[in-house]
Amino acid sequence: MRAKYLLIIGFILVFFSNGYCRVVYNIGYGSGLSVSNGHPSHLWGLLAIEKPERIDNRHMYDYYRVDVDFEHFIRKDLSLITEPFATYVSRPTNGLSIGATELLRYYVVNHSSFGVFVNPGFGVCYNTLEYPGQASKFLFVGELGVGVDFKVSNKTTMFVENRFIHMSNGFLKTPNGAVDSDFISIGFSF
Numbered sequence: 061m062r063a064k065y066l067l068i069i070g071f072i073l074v075f076f077s078n079g080y081c082r083v084v085y086n087i088g089y090g091s092g093l094s095v096s097n098g099h100p101s102h103l104w105g106l107l108a109i110e111k112p113e114r115i116d117n118r119h120m121y122d123y124y125r126v127d128v129d130f131e132h133f134i135r136k137d138l139s140l141i142t143e144p145f146a147t148y149v150s151r152p153t154n155g156l157s158i159g160a161t162e163l164l165r166y167y168v169v170n171h172s173s174f175g176v177f178v179n180p181g182f183g184v185c186y187n188t189l190e191y192p193g194q195a196s197k198f199l200f201v202g203e204l205g206v207g208v209d210f211k212v213s214n215k216t217t218m219f220v221e222n223r224f225i226h227m228s229n230g231f232l233k234t235p236n237g238a239v240d241s242d243f244i245s246i247g248f249s250f
Contacts, residue, residue, distance in 0.1 A: 084129035084219055088245025090147075092121030093224075121239050122151040129163075129247065137167040141179065149189055157227075159185025161201055173211040180204050185227070193237020196229040205243075212248075219247035 127145035134140060140162070147157040161183025169176040181203040188197065207221030221244070228238035 080133045082131050082217075082249050084131060084217075084247045084249045086125075086127050086129065086219065086221075086245045086247035088125050088127075088221075088243055090121075090123045090125060090225065090241045090243035093240045093242055120151065121149065121241060123147050123149040123157070123241070125243065125245070127245075131165065137170050139165045139167075141165055141181070143181070143183070145185075147185075153189060155187065155189035157185050157187045157189070157199075159183055159199075159201060161203060163203065163205075175209045176207075177209070178204075178206050179221075187227075193235050194229060194239075195233035195235050198229065199227045200230040202226040215250060217249045219245070219249070221245050221247070 125145055125147040127143050130142045131139045132141075141164075142160065143163060144160040145158070149155045149157060161181045163179045163181035165177050165179040167175050167177045181201075183201040183203070185199050185201055186197055187194075187199055190197070203223050203225050205221050205223035207219060209217050209219045212218045223243045223245070225241050225243050226238055227241075229236050
């Protein structure tokens with residue numbers, strides 16, 4: 061329940077605050093790194109990376125995602141991002157995942173024409189797919205990304221980012237199989 065309230069507060073902060081804001085439109089591709097079996101020792105999937113498992117013993121998890129970043133700058137080098145997303149999963153079976161994440165983006169380098177950033181985040185999603193290792197279609201999402209942005213023109217900025225994404229039901233139900241994936245995205249702000 062706390063996650064839901066934090067997400068709502070994040071949306072309110074981004075949409076009703078008076079600081080500098082921008083909107084970024086992203087599209088990307090993700091692929092499964094590992095799938096844990098829901099055992100508690102696979103917390104955050106870190107131990108599952110030692111031996112990547114297939115979701116259905118044949119296929120890895122592949123998906124395409126579109127999202128919109130509503131980025132509000134708290135300081136010049138720090139921003140809060142509300143990111144609603146829609147994901148189409150293409151393997152091992154077709155399905156959709158819809159949700160939103162809250163990200164805290166810190167700019168390690170922030171020049172007027174070039175930036176380097178890291179962004180941890182947390183969110184929720186609803187997944188239409190059914191996997192034997194996941195007891196719930198309502199999932200929590202943990203993300204950690206690193207990326208760059210650079211000016212393409214006076215009004216356009218391009219973003220390239222790589223994220224580690226973890227999805228599981230947070231041990232609310234058993235089994236709690238997790239999908240860990242690597243996600244690469246390209247985005248533009250106009």
